[in-house]
Amino acid sequence: MPERRAVVASKVGLHARPAALFAKAAADQPVEVTVAVPGVDGGPDRGPVAASSILGLMTLGAKHGEEVVLAAEGEGAEAALDSLAELIAQAADA
Amino acid sequence: MNDLHGIGVASGRVSGPVAAMPPPIGEPAEDGQLEEGPDRDRAVALLESSSSAVGAELSARAVAAREAGRDDAAEVLEATAMMALDATLLGEAKTRIGQGSRPERAVWEAAGQVAEQLSSLGGYMAERVRDVQDVRDRLVAELTGRPAPGIPVREDPFVLVARDLAPADTATLDPSKVAALVTEQGGPTSHTAILARALGLPAVVAVAGATDLVDGTWVLVDGAQGTVVIDPTEEQRGTAAAAQAPTSLAVAGGTSDGHRVGLYANVGDPSGIEEAVAAGAEGVGLFRTEFCFLDRAEAPSVDEQVAAYERVFAAFGGHRVVVRTLDAGADKPLPFVTSDDEPNPALGVRGLRTAQRSPQVLQDQLTAIARAAAGSDAEVWVMAPMVATAEEASAFAEQAHGAGLPTAGVMVEVPSAALTADLVLAACDFASIGTNDLAQYTMAADRQLGVLATLNDPWQPALLRLIAMTAEAGTRTGRAVGVCGEAAADPLLACVLVGLGVTSLSMTPRALPAVGAALAELTLACCAELAEAAVSSESPAAARESVASILNRSP
Numbered sequence: 001m002p003e004r005r006a007v008v009a010s011k012v013g014l015h016a017r018p019a020a021l022f023a024k025a026a027a028d029q030p031v032e033v034t035v036a037v038p039g040v041d042g043g044p045d046r047g048p049v050a051a052s053s054i055l056g057l058m059t060l061g062a063k064h065g066e067e068v069v070l071a072a073e074g075e076g077a078e079a080a081l082d083s084l085a086e087l088i089a090q091a092a093d094a
Numbered sequence: 095m096n097d098l099h100g101i102g103v104a105s106g107r108v109s110g111p112v113a114a115m116p117p118p119i120g121e122p123a124e125d126g127q128l129e130e131g132p133d134r135d136r137a138v139a140l141l142e143s144s145s146s147a148v149g150a151e152l153s154a155r156a157v158a159a160r161e162a163g164r165d166d167a168a169e170v171l172e173a174t175a176m177m178a179l180d181a182t183l184l185g186e187a188k189t190r191i192g193q194g195s196r197p198e199r200a201v202w203e204a205a206g207q208v209a210e211q212l213s214s215l216g217g218y219m220a221e222r223v224r225d226v227q228d229v230r231d232r233l234v235a236e237l238t239g240r241p242a243p244g245i246p247v248r249e250d251p252f253v254l255v256a257r258d259l260a261p262a263d264t265a266t267l268d269p270s271k272v273a274a275l276v277t278e279q280g281g282p283t284s285h286t287a288i289l290a291r292a293l294g295l296p297a298v299v300a301v302a303g304a305t306d307l308v309d310g311t312w313v314l315v316d317g318a319q320g321t322v323v324i325d326p327t328e329e330q331r332g333t334a335a336a337a338q339a340p341t342s343l344a345v346a347g348g349t350s351d352g353h354r355v356g357l358y359a360n361v362g363d364p365s366g367i368e369e370a371v372a373a374g375a376e377g378v379g380l381f382r383t384e385f386c387f388l389d390r391a392e393a394p395s396v397d398e399q400v401a402a403y404e405r406v407f408a409a410f411g412g413h414r415v416v417v418r419t420l421d422a423g424a425d426k427p428l429p430f431v432t433s434d435d436e437p438n439p440a441l442g443v444r445g446l447r448t449a450q451r452s453p454q455v456l457q458d459q460l461t462a463i464a465r466a467a468a469g470s471d472a473e474v475w476v477m478a479p480m481v482a483t484a485e486e487a488s489a490f491a492e493q494a495h496g497a498g499l500p501t502a503g504v505m506v507e508v509p510s511a512a513l514t515a516d517l518v519l520a521a522c523d524f525a526s527i528g529t530n531d532l533a534q535y536t537m538a539a540d541r542q543l544g545v546l547a548t549l550n551d552p553w554q555p556a557l558l559r560l561i562a563m564t565a566e567a568g569t570r571t572g573r574a575v576g577v578c579g580e581a582a583a584d585p586l587l588a589c590v591l592v593g594l595g596v597t598s599l600s601m602t603p604r605a606l607p608a609v610g611a612a613l614a615e616l617t618l619a620c621c622a623e624l625a626e627a628a629v630s631s632e633s634p635a636a637a638r639e640s641v642a643s644i645l646n647r648s649p
Contacts, residue, residue, distance in 0.1 A: 011391035012429050015219055020173045049182060054173065055226070056182040058219060059211040 002077050004070045004085035008062050014088075019057040025087055026051035029080035033072040037062050051084060100301030101281070101547060102320030104290035105585060105608055109314040109331045110273040112307045113248050115256035116241040119231040122202050127194040137197045138188055144197070144236040148229070149179040151242070169389075170225070177229040183208060198237045205230035216434065245272070253315055255307050274315035276322055278304040281547030290317075294604025298322055300547045318585065343374030343610045347599070349592065353618040356598030357610055358414070360578060364405040370603045374610075377414035377473075379526065379600020380578035381406055383459065387420055393430050393455045399462035407470035414473045416526065416578075416600070417463050418505065419456060421445050421479040431455055440540070445480020445505075446490060460497035467499065475501040477526055481518070482508040488521035505578075507531035512560035515567035519575075526600070527564055529579025533557050552581035553634035558594065562629060565595030576600060585612035586641055592618070593625030620644075 010018040026033050029052075036047035037060060049056030051070065062068050068088060070081050128134050152175035159168035177183065186204035191197055209226045212219045231243045245254065251273040258279040259267075275290050280299035290297030296317030304322070307313065314326035323330060347357030358379030359370035370378060386394050386402050407415055422428040423444020431452045436442035449456040460476065467474035478490040481504035494502035503524035506512050511525075512532065519525055529552050534541040536556055539549035561577065568575030576598035577591050583605035589612055591599065601609060616624075624641045631637035 016173055016222055017169065017389075020169075020176055023176060053180050053182040054176045055180045055208050058222060059182075059208060059215070061215040061219060 001071050001073050002081055004081040005067055006070065006085040006088040008064055008066050008068060009089050011064050013063040013066070014057050014060065014068075016058070019054050022084070022087055023052050023054040023057055026084055029072075029084070030076040031072045031074045031080050033070055033077075033080055033084055035060060035062075036069045036071070037066055038069055097324055098276075098298075098301050098303055098307075098322040100276070100298040100304070100320050100322070101551065102297075102317045102584075103280075103299050103580075104275075104295060104297040104583070105318040105605065106274070106294070106296030107314065107316045107318070108253075108273045108296050109312060109326055110251055110253045112255050112309055112311045112313055113246045113252035114305065114307065114309055115245065115254065115259075116235075116243055118257070119234050119240070119243055122196065122198040122234060122238070124199060126196050128191065128196060130194075134191055134194070137191045137200075140237060141184065141187055141191065141197045141201065141233075144233055145179055145184055148232045148236050149175050152178055152232075174225050174229055177226060178233065183229075198234045201230060201233045201237065205233075253313050255304050257305055274317070275299075276301055276304050276307075276313070276315060278302065279545075279547075281541060281543070281550045294602065341607060342372060343376075343606045345610065345614060347376060347610055347613065349616055349618045349621060350614055351617040351619075353592075355592050355596075355613060356414070356576065356600075357606055357613075358416070358576075358578075358598060358600035359603045359606065360600050361406060364402055366603075367406055367409040371409055373603035373606045375410075375603055375606055377410055377416075378406065379414075379416050379576055379598055381415055381417045383418060383420055384422070384426055387422065387428055388426070391429055393452075393458065396458050396462045396465070399459060400466045403463055403466035404469060407466055407472040407474060411471045412473075414475060416475045416477060416503075416576075419446070419459055419463075419476065419478050420448070422448050423480075440534070445507075446478040446486060447480060449478075456493070457497070460494055460499060464498040473501075474499065475503065475524065477503040477505055477524070479505045479528070480507055480531075481505060482510045484514055484517035484521040487511075487518045491522035503574075506560075506564050506575075507535065509536050509560060512564045515564040515575075516571065519567050519571045519573040524574040524576070525564060525568065526576045526578045527561055527596070529557065529561070529577060529581035532560060532579065536560060548634065551634035552579070552584065552587060553628065553637045555629055555631055555633075555637060557581075558590065558625075558629045558637070561591065561596065562594045562625070565597075568597065569595050574598065583609065585609050586624075586638070586645075589613055589616055589621045590625045590628045590641060593621030593623070594629075 008014055033051040034048035035051045036045050039045045047060050049060050070084055072081055128137055152171050156168045156171035156175060159171055183204055186207060187200040190200035190203055205226055209223045212223050235242050245267055251271055253274045253276060254272045255276045258277050275295055275297040277299045278301055296315050298315055298317060298320050301322060312325055314323040314330050343357060348354045356376055358377045359375035360380040361367060361370055361378050362382045363385035386399055423432045423439060423442060427434060431448040463476055476494050476499045481487050487504045491502040501523045503522050504518060505528045506525050507528040511518050530541060533550045533552060537549040539546040541550045565575045574597045577596050578600040581587050582599035583601035585608045588599050588609045624644055627640040627644055628637040631640050
C-alpha cells in the first residue's frame with residue numbers, strides 16, 4: 001500500500017485546530033487515508049486512524065517532531081498522500 | 095413560595111420570567127437490548143440522521159458566530175460540528191448498536207471511550223474532553239427527543255436559571271436576551287460571576303432551590319442583596335427598572351468629603367475600550383494582555399503587540415493605563431511558556447514565574463509596551479502578575495525600568511506578597527491587589543468550586559486583613575495600592591476597601607457608575623468605620639450585616 005512518512009511540524013502537535021484543518025483536507029481527498037504513529041524502540045504502533053476523523057487524529061496524540069505514517073490505496077492515492085504529507089510537515093499554527 | 099437567597103456577585107436589580115437551563119443529559123440506561131434485524135437498522139439510521147442534524151445545527155451556529163466577528167467561538171463550534179459527524183465516533187457507536195445497544199447508549203459509550211483516550215494523553219488533549227462530552231450530550235438529546243443542552247432560546251429577555259454555567263454555555267450567552275443570572279452553584283469568583291460582571295448582568299450564585307423555579311415564573315433578581323424575589327409586586331418591578339438608571343460615572347471618583355479615589359476600568363482586549371470610555375472610566379486599572387497570546391503556538395512579535403497596545407493607549411490619552419504583563423499558566427495555559435504536566439497548576443509556573451523559563455517573552459512584551467507608550471500621551475504603568483517576594487518585585491521593576499518604563503509595580507495575589515508588602519513596595523513603584531487569586535490562595539480554596547463559595551467570598555475577614563496590611567504599607571511608603579479584583583465592583587465592598595486605605599479601584603466598566611455613586615455618598619471617616627467593622631467580623635455574612643447596619647444608622 002502506498003505510504004508517506006512526515007514529521008509533525010505543528011508546535012502543539014496534531015490537536016484541536018491543526019487536527020480540524022487536517023481532517024477537513026483529508027475528507028476532501030478521493031481516497032480513504034489512514035494515519036499511524038510508528039512505535040519507537042519496539043513499542044507498539046499507535047493507530048492507524050482515519051485521517052478524516054478529527055477525534056481519531058486527536059486520540060492519536062501525535063506530538064510536535066513525531067513521525068507519522070500516512071497510507072492510502074486506489075486511484076489518486078499517491079497525489080492525496082503527497083498533499084496530506086505536505087500539510088503535516090507544514091506548521092498549521094497561525 | 096419564599097424568596098430565595100444566595101451570594102450576590104454582580105449588582106443591579108432586574109425582573110423577568112425564569113427560563114431554566116435544560117437539565118444535564120444523564121447517562122442512558124444499559125437495558126433494552128435491540129433484536130437483530132430491523133430494530134438495529136432503524137437505530138443506525140436514527141444515529142445517522144441525528145448526527146447530521148446536530149452537525150448542521152453546530153455548523154449554522156459557527157457561521158453565525160463568524161458573521162458576528164466572534165472568530166474564537168466560531169472555531170470551537172466548527173470543531174464540535176466535525177466531532178458530531180466524526181467517523182470514528184459514529185463507527186464505534188454503530189459497532190455497539192450491532193451488538194444490540196440502543197443508539198443513545200451506544201453514543202454514550204463510544205464518546206466515553208474517546209474521552210478516556212483523550213484524558214490519558216493529558217494536557218491540551220484532556221481539555222478537549224469537555225467538547226467531546228458536549229457533542230455526546232447533544233447527540234443523546236437529539237436521539238431521545240429532548241431539548242438540546244445549552245442556553246434556552248426565547249423571544250423576550252429572561253432570567254437564566256441554572257445549576258451552574260460552563261464556559262461553553264457562556265460563549266453563546268446573548269446579553270440582549272439574558273437579563274440576569276441565577277445559579278444554584280458557583281462562587282463569587284467563579285466563571286459565572288466574572289462573566290456576569292463582564293457583561294454587566296445582575297447575578298446571584300449559590301442559591302439553594304434555584305433549579306426548582308418553574309419556567310415562566312416572574313422573579314426580581316437583586317445582585318447587590320443576593321436575593322431572588324418570586325412574583326414581585328408591580329411596585330418592586332418598578333424600582334427594579336429605575337435601579338438600572340446611570341450608565342456612566344457621574345463625577346470623578348472620591349468620597350463625599352473630597353478624598354480622591356481613582357476609578358478605573360478593567361479591559362480584557364482592545365475591543366473592551368469603547369465600553370470603558372462610555373462608562374466614564376478615569377483610566378484603565380487592569381489592562382490584561384493575554385488576548386495577544388491566546389490560541390497561538392508561538393509568542394506574538396513585538397510589532398504585533400505594539401499595534402494592539404497602541405489602540406488602548408490612544409483611547410486613554412492623558413489618563414493612566416496599567417498594563418499587566420502576560421499572566422499565563424493555571425487556567426490559561428500557553429504552549430510557549432507553560433508546561434502541561436504540572437500536578438497542581440494553580441501553584442505552578444504561572445504569571446511572572448513563566449519569565450524564568452521564557453525570559454524573551456517578557457523582555458519582548460516590555461519592549462512593545464514601552465514602544466507603544468512612547469508614541470502616546472497615556473500615563474503607562476506596568477505590573478507583573480503572581481509575584482510572591484520582594485526579590486521578584488525588584489527584578490521585575492529593574493527589567494521594566496531598563497526597558498524604558500518608569501513606573502513598574504506588582505500584583506498582590508499571593509499571601510506572601512501581602513504579608514511582606516512593606517518590602518515588596520520598597521522594591522517597586524506600586525501594587526495592585528488581585529482579590530480573586532488572593533482569596534483562593536489565602537483560603538486554600540479553589541475558586542471554581544461552588545461548594546467552597548463562602549470561603550472565596552471577597553468579604554472574608556482574612557482577605558480584608560491582607561488587603562489592609564498591603565494598603566497600610568502603601569500609606570507608609572507613599573506608594574499607590576489599588577484593587578483590580580472583582581471585589582472592587584461591589585459598591586459596598588468598594589467603600590470598605592477605600593476605608594482600608596486602597597487608593598484606586600479598577601473594575602468591569604458596567605460597575606463604575608454604581609461604585610462611584612456609593613463612594614460619593616460617604617465620607618472617608620465613614621469608609622474607615624465600615625472597614626474596621628468588616629475586618630473584625632467573624633464571617634462574610636456578619637461583615638456585610640455590620641456594614642449595612644452602620645449605613646442604616648447614619649443616613
